[in-house]
Amino acid sequence: DEEYTSQPFDYEYDQVPLPTLEQPETEAFSIPAYYRDSSETDTETFTEASTTETIPEKFSYENDEDKQKGPYVLEVSVRTGRKFGDALTGYMTYDIHTQTTLPQFKENHFVSQRRYKDFIWLRDQLSTNNPGVLIPTLPEKNIADRFHVDFVEYRRRELERFLCRAAAHPILRTSPLLHSFLEASDLELIQAKSLANTNTPSLTNQIASYFSVKLATKIVPPVETDEWFEQKRQSLTILENRLTGLASTLHAIAVRTYEEGELYSFVSCKMEALAGIETFDEDLRTAYTRLATALAPTQIPRVFTEMGKCLKVSFEEDVRDQLRMIESIRNLLQYRSERQAAYQDAVGVWRGKRERYEKIKNKESTFIPESLETEIQRIELNIEVELNTFDEISKQCREEIEAFEASKSQEVVHALLMYAQQTYHHQIRGLEIWKSVLTNLPPTE
Numbered sequence: 001d002e003e004y005t006s007q008p009f010d011y012e013y014d015q016v017p018l019p020t021l022e023q024p025e026t027e028a029f030s031i032p033a034y035y036r037d038s039s040e041t042d043t044e045t046f047t048e049a050s051t052t053e054t055i056p057e058k059f060s061y062e063n064d065e066d067k068q069k070g071p072y073v074l075e076v077s078v079r080t081g082r083k084f085g086d087a088l089t090g091y092m093t094y095d096i097h098t099q100t101t102l103p104q105f106k107e108n109h110f111v112s113q114r115r116y117k118d119f120i121w122l123r124d125q126l127s128t129n130n131p132g133v134l135i136p137t138l139p140e141k142n143i144a145d146r147f148h149v150d151f152v153e154y155r156r157r158e159l160e161r162f163l164c165r166a167a168a169h170p171i172l173r174t175s176p177l178l179h180s181f182l183e184a185s186d187l188e189l190i191q192a193k194s195l196a197n198t199n200t201p202s203l204t205n206q207i208a209s210y211f212s213v214k215l216a217t218k219i220v221p222p223v224e225t226d227e228w229f230e231q232k233r234q235s236l237t238i239l240e241n242r243l244t245g246l247a248s249t250l251h252a253i254a255v256r257t258y259e260e261g262e263l264y265s266f267v268s269c270k271m272e273a274l275a276g277i278e279t280f281d282e283d284l285r286t287a288y289t290r291l292a293t294a295l296a297p298t299q300i301p302r303v304f305t306e307m308g309k310c311l312k313v314s315f316e317e318d319v320r321d322q323l324r325m326i327e328s329i330r331n332l333l334q335y336r337s338e339r340q341a342a343y344q345d346a347v348g349v350w351r352g353k354r355e356r357y358e359k360i361k362n363k364e365s366t367f368i369p370e371s372l373e374t375e376i377q378r379i380e381l382n383i384e385v386e387l388n389t390f391d392e393i394s395k396q397c398r399e400e401i402e403a404f405e406a407s408k409s410q411e412v413v414h415a416l417l418m419y420a421q422q423t424y425h426h427q428i429r430g431l432e433i434w435k436s437v438l439t440n441l442p443p444t445e
Helices: 064-069 116-129 149-168 176-183 186-199 203-219 227-277 282-294 300-362 370-440
Strands: 074-084 091-100 109-115
Touching: 074 149, 091 116, 091 149, 091 176, 109 116, 109 176, 116 149, 116 176, 116 186, 149 176, 149 300, 176 186, 227 282, 227 300, 227 370, 282 370, 300 370
Parallel strands: none
Antiparallel strands: 074 091, 091 109
């Protein structure tokens, strides 16, 4: 690396293959806007960038039936596109590259451009049309920094994570909504949105249904009959609390790492100034100069910059993704509770009707209305339907959660491994710089 001019150590573990990080395009050192308060936002805007990252193998999906027919592949990558408009009304588009052998698509490789609001539409439609399925989450909005290079790249990574999870899911990957999102032209996507909105209940009906279900579950909460789901709710609460604390700590460490690098660059300036005024002692002047060179923005401060970036990308973002997915799992469990409440409510209604029927039947002189018998039969059929629905949803929810936990375990281990390797890599680069300083300082008596 030209910026790290010192010679590497002759250590045995220098031969271990380590991943390299791309160097920032500019030499200026500053704390990324992602870590700043919104009131301190950098006015610099992002116009265009690209990435050559590839999709990890863990995102590809292939089932037993596919193996018999041949490998069906659906791989998606998101690359930053272009900015349109000004700072107030502007927006970013993202280039979505798709490679597939699925017969549902017209082409094997194609590129489409989508806005963030298109991703929101896809997520909402997948959630509405696939009840009981764990829908991937999207990154949060950020109005102030939405054009800053750091936030644009962060959003790109998270949008790619969202699409890769959808493409790897055995149900979502076959959804016509996902296919339209990936392959449709701008006009075709507008038509698909219009058609989807036509089939979607009106906002008034959605609100009425939402509050009716919430009110029913609040007044008569469902009685949990499966210990597995009860334990899962409790473990999610504990996990969320611990991950929240971890995310806050990692964020604080990343900010402090960036700030420490910035302080070292200030020290470099002071050392350089001292070397400029030192005219009597050549050895002292040389020492100042050597240390100022080591602490220049492209040396030790750059190491801290990359360590902070590594912590954020490889560790903190993964933890925050887990927190978002916990909320998605809670929504899944809430939907199951609503179906359970519907079943238990139907049983309660049946019991009331049945008690009335038995009371009338015990009075021999009383005529039993035919409508009551018909209504009891209708309720019994409804109970059977609700029970089957609840059992199917419970089975699907459990499969969804277990599948996610298995894949998430691999992702977390992979993230920790990458973080450890990259941190080791940056620490070695820092040691090389300090070694150069030590070997070039004047000897002392």
